[in-house]
Amino acid sequence: MSTSPTPDPAVTSWRRPSEPLRSLCWAAAMAAAVIAAGYAAHRWAGAGMPLEPLPGSPWPYLTAWGVLGFGAFLLVRWATYGLEWDGMLSAAPVFMGIRVGLAYRPDLTLLYGYGALTLAVAACAVLVWRLRSRRHRAASS
Secondary structure (H helix, E strand, C coil): CCCCCCCCCCCCCCCCCCHHHHHHHHHHHHHHHHHHHHHHHHHHHHHCCCCCCCCCCCHHHHHHHHHHHHHHHHHHHHHCCCCCCCCHHHHHHHHHHHHHHHHHCCCHHHHHHHHHHHHHHHHHHHHHHHHHHHHHHHHHC
16 A cells, blocks of 8 residues: 655745835834824823813814824834834834823914924925935945
């Protein structure tokens, strides 16, 4: 009686997702984590913590900070591409903005306007920095 060996299992090739997809997923995960932390801080702030939130729904402000945070996290990911830093510390300013925003409830139009302006200025600064460093590397080669 002869037995035949079982075939080896098929090799599954695992490909790493592309950098744009990884950046989008990272920014979405960071924004979701910061929004969850902001909502938790909003719920616990009524227990006598500083910056007690005003009454009313926090969701418009959490949505605004989620959108602005997503843009900021994408910008940080773009600025630090090729470096060993992943930008986890960029969650702190967004979380602090949520805490202050829920405590003082600024007008949402102002929040989106100033946030978009800040992101645009930061994107221009990153673009100039990356172009300048690319030119510097090309000149030194």
